[in-house]
Amino acid sequence: MKLELRGITKRFGSLVANDHIDLVVEPGQVHCLLGENGAGKSTLMNVLYGLYDPTEGEILIDGKPVVFKDPGQAMAAGIGMVHQHFMLIPVFTVAENVALGNETTKTGGFLDVEATRRRIRQISDQYGFDVDPDAMVEDLPVGVQQRVEIIKALVRDAEILILDEPTAVLTPQETDELLDIIRQLKRDGKSIVFISHKLREVKEISDIITVIRRGKVVGQAEPTASTTELASAMVGRAVRLTLEKGAPRTGDVTFKVRNLTVVNPNGQRVVDGLSFDIAKGEVLAIAGVQGNGQTELTEAILGVQPHASGSVTLDGEELLGRSVKQVLGAGVGFVPEDRTVHGLVGTFSISENMILDLYDKAPFASGLGMKPSVISENAAKKVEEFDVRTPSVTAAVGTLSGGNQQKVVLARELSRPLRLFIASQPTRGLDVGSIEFVHKRVIAERDHGTPVMIVSTELDEVVQLADRIAVLYRGRLVGIVPATTSRDVLGLMMAGVPAEEAEASVKAHAGTNPHAVPEAAGREGESDV
Amino acid sequence: MSEKTTPEPAAPAGKHAAKEPAADSPMQASPVEDVASGVVIDTAGGNIPPSAVPSSSQSGSIRPGPGDSLLRQIFTGNAMVSLLSVVLAIVLGGILMAVTNPKVAATAGYFFAQPGDLLTEVFRPYAALVQGSIFNWAGTDTAAQLYPITETLTVSTPLICAGLGVALAFRAGLFNIGAQGQIIFGALFGAYIGFTWHLPVGLHLLVVIVAGLIGGAVWGGVVGLLKARTGAHEVIVTIMLNYIANFLLLFLLTTPAFQRKGSTNPISPFLDQNALFPELLGPQFRLHAGFLVAVLATAFVWWLLNRSTVGFEFRAVGANASAAQTAGINVARSTILVMAIAGALAGLAGITQVSGTEKYLSGGVAASIGFDAITVALLGRSTPWGTFFAGLLFGAFRAGGVAMQAQTQTPIDIVLVIQSLIVLFIAAPPLVRAIFGLNPRKKKPTQGGTAGSKASGVKSGAAA
Numbered sequence: 001m002k003l004e005l006r007g008i009t010k011r012f013g014s015l016v017a018n019d020h021i022d023l024v025v026e027p028g029q030v031h032c033l034l035g036e037n038g039a040g041k042s043t044l045m046n047v048l049y050g051l052y053d054p055t056e057g058e059i060l061i062d063g064k065p066v067v068f069k070d071p072g073q074a075m076a077a078g079i080g081m082v083h084q085h086f087m088l089i090p091v092f093t094v095a096e097n098v099a100l101g102n103e104t105t106k107t108g109g110f111l112d113v114e115a116t117r118r119r120i121r122q123i124s125d126q127y128g129f130d131v132d133p134d135a136m137v138e139d140l141p142v143g144v145q146q147r148v149e150i151i152k153a154l155v156r157d158a159e160i161l162i163l164d165e166p167t168a169v170l171t172p173q174e175t176d177e178l179l180d181i182i183r184q185l186k187r188d189g190k191s192i193v194f195i196s197h198k199l200r201e202v203k204e205i206s207d208i209i210t211v212i213r214r215g216k217v218v219g220q221a222e223p224t225a226s227t228t229e230l231a232s233a234m235v236g237r238a239v240r241l242t243l244e245k246g247a248p249r250t251g252d253v254t255f256k257v258r259n260l261t262v263v264n265p266n267g268q269r270v271v272d273g274l275s276f277d278i279a280k281g282e283v284l285a286i287a288g289v290q291g292n293g294q295t296e297l298t299e300a301i302l303g304v305q306p307h308a309s310g311s312v313t314l315d316g317e318e319l320l321g322r323s324v325k326q327v328l329g330a331g332v333g334f335v336p337e338d339r340t341v342h343g344l345v346g347t348f349s350i351s352e353n354m355i356l357d358l359y360d361k362a363p364f365a366s367g368l369g370m371k372p373s374v375i376s377e378n379a380a381k382k383v384e385e386f387d388v389r390t391p392s393v394t395a396a397v398g399t400l401s402g403g404n405q406q407k408v409v410l411a412r413e414l415s416r417p418l419r420l421f422i423a424s425q426p427t428r429g430l431d432v433g434s435i436e437f438v439h440k441r442v443i444a445e446r447d448h449g450t451p452v453m454i455v456s457t458e459l460d461e462v463v464q465l466a467d468r469i470a471v472l473y474r475g476r477l478v479g480i481v482p483a484t485t486s487r488d489v490l491g492l493m494m495a496g497v498p499a500e501e502a503e504a505s506v507k508a509h510a511g512t513n514p515h516a517v518p519e520a521a522g523r524e525g526e527s528d529v
Numbered sequence: 530m531s532e533k534t535t536p537e538p539a540a541p542a543g544k545h546a547a548k549e550p551a552a553d554s555p556m557q558a559s560p561v562e563d564v565a566s567g568v569v570i571d572t573a574g575g576n577i578p579p580s581a582v583p584s585s586s587q588s589g590s591i592r593p594g595p596g597d598s599l600l601r602q603i604f605t606g607n608a609m610v611s612l613l614s615v616v617l618a619i620v621l622g623g624i625l626m627a628v629t630n631p632k633v634a635a636t637a638g639y640f641f642a643q644p645g646d647l648l649t650e651v652f653r654p655y656a657a658l659v660q661g662s663i664f665n666w667a668g669t670d671t672a673a674q675l676y677p678i679t680e681t682l683t684v685s686t687p688l689i690c691a692g693l694g695v696a697l698a699f700r701a702g703l704f705n706i707g708a709q710g711q712i713i714f715g716a717l718f719g720a721y722i723g724f725t726w727h728l729p730v731g732l733h734l735l736v737v738i739v740a741g742l743i744g745g746a747v748w749g750g751v752v753g754l755l756k757a758r759t760g761a762h763e764v765i766v767t768i769m770l771n772y773i774a775n776f777l778l779l780f781l782l783t784t785p786a787f788q789r790k791g792s793t794n795p796i797s798p799f800l801d802q803n804a805l806f807p808e809l810l811g812p813q814f815r816l817h818a819g820f821l822v823a824v825l826a827t828a829f830v831w832w833l834l835n836r837s838t839v840g841f842e843f844r845a846v847g848a849n850a851s852a853a854q855t856a857g858i859n860v861a862r863s864t865i866l867v868m869a870i871a872g873a874l875a876g877l878a879g880i881t882q883v884s885g886t887e888k889y890l891s892g893g894v895a896a897s898i899g900f901d902a903i904t905v906a907l908l909g910r911s912t913p914w915g916t917f918f919a920g921l922l923f924g925a926f927r928a929g930g931v932a933m934q935a936q937t938q939t940p941i942d943i944v945l946v947i948q949s950l951i952v953l954f955i956a957a958p959p960l961v962r963a964i965f966g967l968n969p970r971k972k973k974p975t976q977g978g979t980a981g982s983k984a985s986g987v988k989s990g991a992a993a
Contacts, residue, residue, distance in 0.1 A: 334855070
């Protein structure tokens with residue numbers, strides 16, 4: 001099925017979210033929409049899916065104009081959408097979720113789940129989805145849940161599939177699997193709209209790329225275009241994709257973790273006997289696939305994990321067993337992995353969020369009383385310094401974009417003298433410009449002589465920021481390797497293969513040239529965003 | 530009254546309140562029957578089945594996820610919605626009264642000949658309501674004319690204090706249904722000190738107030754402690770504690786320690802003269818210094834929430850407990866503390882009853898104040914001054930309702946209908962916006978281009 005958008009414009013009051021966008025998606029083609037967060041990609045797709053009425057413009061399917069009043073009509077016309085946030089009911093089985101809203105019934109109005117099961121098995125076999133129709137959705141990994149979403153669309157005979165930021169929630173392996181699925185769907189003649197701001201996967205999967213910036217199409221590109229070109233088109237200015245950082249000037253080892261173990265309520269050791277050191281002026285990146293103990297590790301250091309044992313010392317002071325307030329007071333700056341849940345109070349103003357962990361300290365408070373004027377002055381200064389784009393410091397932080405929210409968190413955590421800086425997923429969900437900014441700030445803090453611990457599931461980020469890389473697998477330390485280690489070795493380590501073995505295995509595959517691996521790593525590091 | 534006061538919750542809290550209660554002027558004797566009916570006011574409300582609001586809260590506890598956020602939306606909603614809800618409720622109440630009034634039907638027959646008759650009949654109950662709650666233009670002297678407003682202030686006093694207790698807890702994310710029990714405990718502690726101890730002027734009242742605060746704080750603090758230590762849901766705990774407090778009070782009033790000597794009724798002795806709030810305007814009015822305490826309490830809660838580190842913690846815990854914990858705030862301590870302070874505020878309401886209005890302890894000391902307080906906090910959007918004015922409005926309804934019934938034979942229950950309608954409308958903001966044409970779909974949102982724009986559009990549309 002051929003999909004065509006002509007002159008689609010969507011206005012919200014004075015804001016033009018989409019400005020005369022033209023787009024043609026041919027059958028059997030993967031069409032990428034590339035753009036920063038807030039560029040208008042999602043709005044465009046919501047118009048296509050019948051969630052918004054376009055202010056102007058028309059949608060054509062196979063050359064015939066169509067109007068969708070609601071998603072039901074869009075689905076009936078053969079458009080399927082996989083949202084960034086899954087629309088699944090966790091306590092239903094896969095079959096029940098797929099049937100929902102499209103239930104086949106037997107005589108007498110009884111649900112015919114068996115028919116849906118058969119259909120799921122058929123689709124699953126056809127595309128190699130490997131999905132069990134009777135599995136409970138809440139028990140499935142994120143990647144499989146996403147496949148359920150895709151099955152939902154395919155069961156409804158979707159010919160055009162819209163994937164909205166599908167890789168944002170996936171691990172590298174799951175991303176690769178998803179890309180394979182997309183290739184199969186393409187071979188099957190489906191039209192696919194792939195929305196992303198991650199250049200590498202866009203280059204890998206797409207047949208044609210449309211770049212959107214501030215609601216307008218700013219150009220089309222072939223997947224062969226260089227990442228720098230694409231990034232510049234997306235951001236609207238020249239972008240430095242490599243992080244400029246000097247060699248670390250390491251000082252004394254001040255942060256020591258010894259035999260740290262965290263037991264979860266089920267009795268599992270989610271962090272299992274970790275020991276590592278970080279020296280002043282050094283970045284240690286904790287790499288690993290999501291859910292291998294990273295969250296519990298940072299929580300244990302911060303003091304919100306009740307079941308942690310071992311020892312965590314900063315300048316000889318034991319941190320374990322202290323309250324969060326005491327840990328923060330000891331000079332630990334902490335950027336949590338989920339800023340909207342743990343980092344910020346969405347309904348609070350920017351000023352209040354800027355002092356969320358300093359509210360009872362001078363100069364913001366004396367005794368029980370707080371000082372509003374000092375607090376807002378502080379916020380005004382920090383907003384300036386960290387380039388937070390906001391009309392006012394009294395704006396609720398929840399109204400800011402993800403990048404600006406993260407800047408608020410960073411501004412707060414970096415605004416006091418630190419003896420240790422921990423940042424978990426510091427750039428998750430951020431656009432290119434903000435990533436650049438955050439990375440610069442992290443390196444600046446390192447160069448200031450602070451030990452820095454970065455936890456990230458993005459290999460690109462790990463490779464860019466780290467001076468040393470510690471890889472976690474199932475709560476255990478697989479090994480600590482230098483930042484020059486190749487991605488292939490790191491990838492194997494993230495699957496639990498010890499460093500030497502991984503090295504050997506990669507060398508065996510890479511052939512005879514022992515230098516090939518580090519060189520490849522260097523190139524990758526440059527090209528990735 | 531209602532038109533006059535309801536815009537106030539919308540105003541930025543703080544400036545207006547101090548002037549409002551100063552409705553004093555020289556006054557004289559008051560009609561005896563008004564005093565008698567005033568007593569009725571406080572107990573008549575005892576019949577109100579406290580089902581409407583608590584049931585909504587129960588649903589919130591059953592579905593902790595989306596239910597809580599919906600509650601939050603309703604409790605801290607738009608000021609415009611609160612205002613329009615009051616207007617709508619009054620209009621609907623008016624229609625209801627007109628439809629059920631036989632005189633209206635009679636005058637409607639010759640509406641085209643003399644339209645004035647019908648309109649007079651339709652507006653008579655509300656006129657009586659205003660006459661009974663703000664200004665009695667039929668009064669023979671200044672005192673009689675101003676008596677209604679002093680009644681309103683008197684009746685409002687415990688509503689404001691208890692409303693503050695509910696509002697404060699809610700800002701910390703806790704749904705305090707237990708104001709009723711906390712009022713009873715405050716009254717119990719305060720009254721006991723009031724009629725057993727004999728202390729000098731000033732000191733005695735002070736000790737009684739402190740005892741009441743402690744009583745309420747204990748009863749509220751228990752809830753916080755259970756929540757913080759065991760995770761027991763505050764709605765369930767407070768509802769149960771209400772029963773315990775109520776029946777404990779009824780039991781104690783039959784024991785020698787509390788029952789009045791020589792009386793077979795379950796009432797306590799009168800409190801010492803020194804333990805009573807001084808009358809503000811002389812003995813012919815019931816208005817007492819407890820109202821000033823309510824004003825001070827409102828100012829205190831405002832300071833606590835907006836200017837103190839403790840309040841910052843409360844609000845942070847209420848808005849996002851995870852972020853608060855990550856920022857080093859002790860969530861358990863905040864939970865206990867806020868429930869204790871909320872309980873103390875409700876306890877204060879109990880004190881204004883025993884040391885001010887009633888002067889002795891009886892089984893009906895809390896009437897339905899603890900449940901009305903939830904509505905008051907709701908209407909005041911959980912802001913201190915919003916709660917204050919909402920308390921005044923409800924006080925006016927209760928004071929005026931009696932006069933309305935006496936003068937126009939309109940049943941006082943209509944006031945309860947209006948109060949309930951207000952809650953109903955506040956709980957359904959889209960309905961109110963649709964009725965007044967403030968639907969955000971018509972007024973295009975002005976910001977946001979992505980999925981968030983729908984949500985933000987609702988806000989900007991409603992604010993416009």
